[in-house]
Every structure is written in C-alpha cells, then in structure tokens.
Amino acid sequence: MKSNRQRRAEIKAKRAKRVMKLTTLRHPRHAFGETPAGSLAADHSALSHNNTYGLLPDYYVDQCFICRDCGAQEVWTAAQQKWWYEVAKGHIDSRAVRCRACRKRIRDRKTAQKRHMEAMAARPRHPNEAFFRRRMRPPAG
Ligand SMILES: [Zn+2]
Structure with missing residues (x-):
C-alpha cells in the first residue's frame, strides 16, 4: 500500500514527464536547455x-x-x-x-x-x- 505522499509524487513525476514530452515534440532540444x-x-x-x-x-x-x-x-x-x-x-x-x-x-x-x-x-x-x-x-x- 502506497502512502498519499508517495502517490502524489508519482502523479507529479508522470505529469512532468508528459509536459517534457510535449515540449520536446515541438522543440526537440528545448528540454535540455541547449540550442543546435x-x-x-x-x-x-x-x-x-x-x-x-x-x-x-x-x-x-x-x-x-x-x-x-x-x-x-x-x-x-x-x-x-x-x-x-x-x-x-x-x-x-x-x-x-x-x-x-x-x-x-x-x-x-x-x-x-x-x-x-x-x-x-x-x-x-x-x-x-x-x-x-x-x-x-x-x-x-
Ligand atoms: Zn519550385
């Protein structure tokens, strides 16, 4: 059984991952803070x-x-x-x-x-x- 705190951290990580994915789709290197x-x-x-x-x-x-x-x-x-x-x-x-x-x-x-x-x-x-x-x-x- 996971604690609420653990679950919240998991959701937050998943959300961050999704945002990162959307960002990198449009700007391939944006997420890494470098420019080609x-x-x-x-x-x-x-x-x-x-x-x-x-x-x-x-x-x-x-x-x-x-x-x-x-x-x-x-x-x-x-x-x-x-x-x-x-x-x-x-x-x-x-x-x-x-x-x-x-x-x-x-x-x-x-x-x-x-x-x-x-x-x-x-x-x-x-x-x-x-x-x-x-x-x-x-x-x-
Ligand atoms: Zn032409």
Whole structure:
C-alpha cells in the first residue's frame, strides 16, 4: 500500500514527464536547455503578434522542404525564418512551401498582370464607349 505522499509524487513525476514530452515534440532540444549548432536565437518580443496558445520558438534552425509546385528540395535557412516571423510578421504556423524559382515565377506573373491592367486602364477610351457599355449589359428580367 502506497502512502498519499508517495502517490502524489508519482502523479507529479508522470505529469512532468508528459509536459517534457510535449515540449520536446515541438522543440526537440528545448528540454535540455541547449540550442543546435548554427541556430539563430528567436526574439520573443518581435514574435508577440502571434496570438497563440502554443509555444513560441526559442531559436531557428535551417529546414529542408519540398517545393509544392516543382518538387525541388530547398533549404529554408534560420536567417530567412527569423526575417519571416519577426520582420515580415508571418504567422507562427506558416512554413515555406515554394522554392525561390517558383516564388519568382509567381511574382513575375503578378507584376506582368498588374502592368497589363494599368496599360488597359490608361488606353484611350473609345469615342462611343457608352454605346458599347449599354449593349453589353445583360437583358433585364
Ligand atoms: Zn519550385
């Protein structure tokens, strides 16, 4: 028969173990109080825009990811992560999904589209534009 004191100690130890497990799941070395080589320290005050119940990172490490569009393998560096989360104020659950080339392709397409729209808006109007506008309206009823 265990005493209450023994039982309480057991429960406390079990709970501590569970908390440790949850912590190490999200931050592999967090529980050991060390940071991996080549990691960048996180600035929690710069991360305060994240209204999260989860833990904020203490550091960033280079991460490998597969590009969503072309399947290329790319590294999301610790410095890029720090910039994304702390300067650009990216959401803490957001991750890099596209490689540099694919992001550039999307950006170029958007720029071209914007330039086209500006050119269309700046083009000289048709002398009888009101006529065409009326004709293009869908029939009433
Ligand atoms: Zn790609």
